[in-house]
Amino acid sequence: MSLRKVKACSAAVVLSVLCAPSFAAWPDDQTIELVVGFAPGGGTDLMARALVPFLEKKLGGKARIVVVNKPGAGGEISTTYLARAKPDGYTVGFINVPGFVFIPMYKQATYKTDDVRIIARVVDDPAVLMVRDDGKFKTIPSIIEALKKDPKSLSFATSGRGTSGHQALLKIEAAAKVKGTDIPFKGAGEFKSALIGGHVDFAFASVGEYLAGYGNMKNIIPVAVMNPSKVSAIPNVPSVYEYGYKIRVTSERAIAGPKALPDDIANRFQQAIKDTIADPAFVATVKNDAAVLAYMPGAEFTKSLELIREELKPLVAAMQ
Template identity: 40%
Template sequence: MKFPIRAAIYSTALLGTTACTSVWAAWPNDKPIELVVGFSAGGETDVLARTLAPFMQKHLSDTANIVVVNKPGASGAIANAYVQRASKDGYTVAMVNTPPMNFMPLVQSTPYDPDQFALIGRVVSDPTLLVVRDDSPYKTLKELVAAVKAKPESVSIGQNGLGSNGGVALNILMLESGASFTEVPFAGTGQSKVALMGGHVDMIFASHTAVPNPAGEQKKLRILGQFVEERAPMLPNVPTAKEEGFDVVVPSDRGLAVDKGVPTDVRDKLQAALEAALKDPGFLEAAKSFSAILAYKPGPAWQKDIDDAKAPLTKLAAELKQNGRAPAQ
């Protein structure tokens, strides 16, 4: 009688394994995949996600369905936490933004852990720019810093919050250069551009997508410097901060990530679909408005960039805490 019982147990276990395998085999076809965006509908990150989604699903399978879900608030923290708390089955994918994703946990408690994300791939890298009105007396970043060191807080700079690329770039610039600017926070680049053109601030930090044609704005603008590793292809005549002697590299990157608990084979399929989508002629046509900042990198290479950027961010976080400028917990 022992053998039949053992056989029955083995058969039950095998059936359970087979059922589990069939569930995994159904991915990504048995329910929609949520692509979670940490910002409101209509913003730059949301538009990118909605442009990308149909081409991602096309290259996953004939019946895959990707829906964009907006979870705005707290510099993306609400969306990041939502993704990390979801089932680890590959049906919840984050559109993550750096530097907010990896900087905010250094200055305050966040409901997510950036180290718990497995990056799928970077989609865009948007240069961070220091933008002035065309009639500004400052012609170079080096000249600007020298003037402000001689007369602290004499120049006001608008930025979109401490965790934004502009907020981080401004604070690292002050830390590295010793110049003390007057920070003016805004809720978005639309507001800060209006303030700049109206003469309410002297200059602003903004991503390239927010000022693709500075000279064509209602009030002519000019780019004083770009805060990236090397000159962006579309800005060949604008020096980087590093060229001016200030080691400040803070691009605004956006891409896909999942929780590390998601199986490796699912992650690999997502990365393959992302890479194929970004080469798809249909996507390239749909993405013309931001084609200049498309900059695919597979997850591991993007993770290395983030790891390399950790030292200056950690240094900045320590300085902000020491001076009581870190956000409340």
């Protein structure tokens, strides 16, 4: 090659480098969506918004995260959106167990559990049954007795069919051989006004949701927690086990991404979540949820889903 051609090629290479667009490495070059499958104001939404500034800091660089609510179908809409997103680290979201596992078990869902990659669990939050202070029935025995006398006479608000609250109702119905009326909403934030206004008799939420949304309200009373023992955050509330009903229902919330999310991004996000959960400043920020924070690595939590699936099998027939 002649010297003139060498110089011309060198100039072309330099020009192409100078003119090429500059692409920053993840997560600096665009905003990350943190998808929530329930309406604003519920436990998952509040946790997501509390996490954002800390995750941005732990990820470092120019990381920016925005919460995107896609409520409906008990989380199926948001999980499907998450599963179909590009696996580039710019779309992650919350999955809510047991609903995440249960929905594909009882119907032809638009996602499969292995369509997403779980990054890390954040919360393990038992369900609690709530009633207004002027409600006629304020204990588990009185509720059961009323439903035996008049099936479906009492209504129970939940965050949607297949969610932890709905499963709590199904388990009570099966254990006590009664039938209530399920009233599904798009999240705990949405059914708050229905409970306060007397449009439903009861509502199922998580302990964290109760503390954040109702804890300071004298007209809302927690009836019982769906847990083998009392919960330290609400020590005066009895466990359903105390009445002879061995019902455990908890909402485990984890952050996940599309199935093909690269290892380096998943691992970096997992470390940011772990560091956030351990940060005293974050714990102080989510004081209502502090008692139910429960970090678990994605791989370990993924393995636990099989045990949850076995526990849910008896409920499939009830849903169908």
